[in-house]
Amino acid sequence: MNTRLRNAAPWLFPLALALVPLVFPDPYLLAVLTSAGIFIIGAISLNLLLGYTGQLSLGHVAFFGLGAYTSALASLGFDIGIGFGLRITLQPQPVWLGFIAAIIVAGGFGWLLGRLAFRVRGAYFVIITICFAQVLRMVALNWIELTQGPMALISIPPFSLWLPGQGVVPLYSKAQNYWLVLGVAVLAFIVVRQLVESRIGRALVALRANESLARSVGIRVTHYLIIAAVVSAGIAGAAGSLFAHYVRIVDPDVFLFIYTVTMVIMVITGGKGTLWGPVVGGLIFGLIPDLLRGRAAPEAQWVLYGVAMILFVMFLPRGIVPALASLKSRA
Amino acid sequence: MSDLLRVENLAVHIGGLVAIADASFVVPAGQVVSLIGPNGAGKTTAFNVITGYMRPTKGRILFDGAEITGLAPDRIAERGIVRSFQRTSVFTGCTVLENALMALHRRGSAGLLGALFRLPSARREEARLREEAWAMLEFVGLAERADTLAEVLAYGEQRRLGIALAAIAGPRLLLLDEPAAGLNPSETAACMALIRQLRDRGATILLVEHDMPMVMQISDGIVVLNQGRIIASGAPAEIRANPEVIRAYLGSGDWQEAAHAAA
Numbered sequence: 151m152n153t154r155l156r157n158a159a160p161w162l163f164p165l166a167l168a169l170v171p172l173v174f175p176d177p178y179l180l181a182v183l184t185s186a187g188i189f190i191i192g193a194i195s196l197n198l199l200l201g202y203t204g205q206l207s208l209g210h211v212a213f214f215g216l217g218a219y220t221s222a223l224a225s226l227g228f229d230i231g232i233g234f235g236l237r238i239t240l241q242p243q244p245v246w247l248g249f250i251a252a253i254i255v256a257g258g259f260g261w262l263l264g265r266l267a268f269r270v271r272g273a274y275f276v277i278i279t280i281c282f283a284q285v286l287r288m289v290a291l292n293w294i295e296l297t298q299g300p301m302a303l304i305s306i307p308p309f310s311l312w313l314p315g316q317g318v319v320p321l322y323s324k325a326q327n328y329w330l331v332l333g334v335a336v337l338a339f340i341v342v343r344q345l346v347e348s349r350i351g352r353a354l355v356a357l358r359a360n361e362s363l364a365r366s367v368g369i370r371v372t373h374y375l376i377i378a379a380v381v382s383a384g385i386a387g388a389a390g391s392l393f394a395h396y397v398r399i400v401d402p403d404v405f406l407f408i409y410t411v412t413m414v415i416m417v418i419t420g421g422k423g424t425l426w427g428p429v430v431g432g433l434i435f436g437l438i439p440d441l442l443r444g445r446a447a448p449e450a451q452w453v454l455y456g457v458a459m460i461l462f463v464m465f466l467p468r469g470i471v472p473a474l475a476s477l478k479s480r481a
Numbered sequence: 482m483s484d485l486l487r488v489e490n491l492a493v494h495i496g497g498l499v500a501i502a503d504a505s506f507v508v509p510a511g512q513v514v515s516l517i518g519p520n521g522a523g524k525t526t527a528f529n530v531i532t533g534y535m536r537p538t539k540g541r542i543l544f545d546g547a548e549i550t551g552l553a554p555d556r557i558a559e560r561g562i563v564r565s566f567q568r569t570s571v572f573t574g575c576t577v578l579e580n581a582l583m584a585l586h587r588r589g590s591a592g593l594l595g596a597l598f599r600l601p602s603a604r605r606e607e608a609r610l611r612e613e614a615w616a617m618l619e620f621v622g623l624a625e626r627a628d629t630l631a632e633v634l635a636y637g638e639q640r641r642l643g644i645a646l647a648a649i650a651g652p653r654l655l656l657l658d659e660p661a662a663g664l665n666p667s668e669t670a671a672c673m674a675l676i677r678q679l680r681d682r683g684a685t686i687l688l689v690e691h692d693m694p695m696v697m698q699i700s701d702g703i704v705v706l707n708q709g710r711i712i713a714s715g716a717p718a719e720i721r722a723n724p725e726v727i728r729a730y731l732g733s734g735d736w737q738e739a740a741h742a743a744a
């Protein structure tokens with residue numbers, strides 16, 4: 151009975167979250183939780199790279215932004231010239247297709263970045279990833295024909311889903327979007343869990359723990375780092391797509407460095423390299439800004455982030471989840 | 482008898498230093514060959530080059546007839562050469578069982594789809610790998626420590642885990658870099674028994690070791706390296722009687738000890 155309870159326990163949490171819109175149908179609360187949820191998906195994806203492979207990608211928002219633009223453009227359609235008098239035209243597509251395209255495009259860029267950047271490690275890797283996100287931001291700002299530049303892509307349709315008995319319906323309500331994000335977050339969590347609790351996950355952890363030993367037993371470094379990068383980027387792209395159809399406006403600011411920093415903080419405070427770390431860290435740092443809204447200036451928020459980060463690094467360097475786990479095992 | 486490993490005219494220059502000047506030797510399949518020599522002779526450097534961690538300045542390495550010079554370490558491991566490290570090397574932060582499973586990597590093949598969907602084939606493979614990991618831990622006497630973090634193990638146990646990790650990867654050629662370093666006599670005896678068992682299971686072994694009694698007892702062949710050059714090679718009895726070897730080692734206590742022990 152005890153083990154059955156323990157097996158069921160992880161499902162109780164998303165189940166409880168699923169009941170929130172029914173118990174507290176407060177639109178403000180749901181909005182806050184939904185945007186926190188989108189960032190938690192981003193943090194879950196970043197954790198695969200940062201936590202399990204130990205590679206610090208400071209350009210993670212690039213995949214989020216790529217997902218947002220891909221999905222928005224697919225659902226809006228576009229008509230652009232590509233030189234030599236040729237044009238590419240895309241009619242508006244269903245949103246779910248945009249969602250899948252977002253995952254594929256972000257994952258593809260994850261593969262590309264992995265191929266280029268995993269040759270160099272350490273500081274150079276970090277710099278390459280930062281530059282990658284900055285370049286994409288420049289493209290988004292300047293390729294006005296495609297992205298509208300700073301004028302932003304607007305009137306993005308909301309996510310639509312096939313629901314039993316209702317056919318394909320657009321999700322306008324806060325509760326529907328909340329459930330959608332919750333569903334994708336649970337999926338992302340499961341994908342990462344399946345991956346890390348497998349032969350592939352062991353290879354990733356082995357590389358992080360002792361790279362030369364890992365290579366000596368035949369673990370191919372770049373192969374596994376690229377798998378992690380592709381899956382991580384794909385999930386971040388999915389989060390970007392959710393963001394685009396939830397906020398329904400996408401501008402080049404989705405590539406801002408500060409969003410990467412937010413995700414990094416979520417992963418590190420929660421506990422990098424643990425499954426629940428990004429969820430716990432994400433809930434805390436996803437909710438704080440909104441709890442402080444109106445009470446503190448945004449600048450004060452960033453100062454608070456910084457102070458919290460320093461305190462964590464000093465007192466809980468491995469993050470909340472590992473600290474709780476060691477408390478539990480000591481008890 | 483066929484030569485599993487051939488090292489031909491190997492030279493390794495590190496900056497201005499000549500770590501290996503010109504070395505050629507072979508390791509016949511199914512044997513235990515020891516590579517011995519004083520500190521700084523170039524033994525670990527030879528291991529690093531054979532396993533792809535360093536590029537040679539000159540020369541070729543052939544494994545089972547195919548050239549492997551300059552391949553990456555993980556590619557060389559895939560072909561069947563696995564080494565242990567002179568300085569103890571384990572997967573820190575992971576339990577002994579996890580260490581074993583990581584070293585079993587090459588014995589599995591499950592990929593992304595198998596992992597994501599927990600395909601029956603992947604589940605079966607996982608169960609098989611766990612069995613193999615337990616069997617190897619039993620074999621090297623670390624089964625009771627399966628749930629201990631590797632870095633918490635006693636020094637002797639860590640050394641044994643290091644050898645086990647190399648052995649568990651299922652190599653055709655196993656390179657062991659001073660497996661008995663720092664072990665007490667009974668641990669050394671256990672280490673020697675382990676190496677014999679590994680050979681009996683079909684592995685060919687190239688051993689670097691300073692413990693001369695052990696080398697003399699366990700080796701089928703011995704290659705003596707001095708200042709980056711091979712000064713002798715042959716059966717233990719020939720090496721013991723070789724005047725040049727004795728001269729190179731003169732004054733070295735462990736060698737005299739060895740000569741006495743072997744006499």
Ligand SMILES: Nc1ncnc2c1ncn2[C@@H]1O[C@H](COP(=O)(O)OP(=O)(O)OP(=O)(O)O)[C@@H](O)[C@H]1O
Nearest residue numbers: 495498500518519520521522523524525526527567
């Ligand atoms: N990475 C390196 N950088 C500079 N010099 C090196 C490097 N690796 C080895 N050497 C030098 O090459 C020579 C051979 O070293 P090596 O480690 O191969 O000796 P060894 O035979 O394994 O000695 P020991 O018995 O002490 O382990 C030494 O002079 C050493 O200082």
Ligand SMILES: [Mg+2]
Nearest residue numbers: 524525526567
């Ligand atoms: Mg050495």
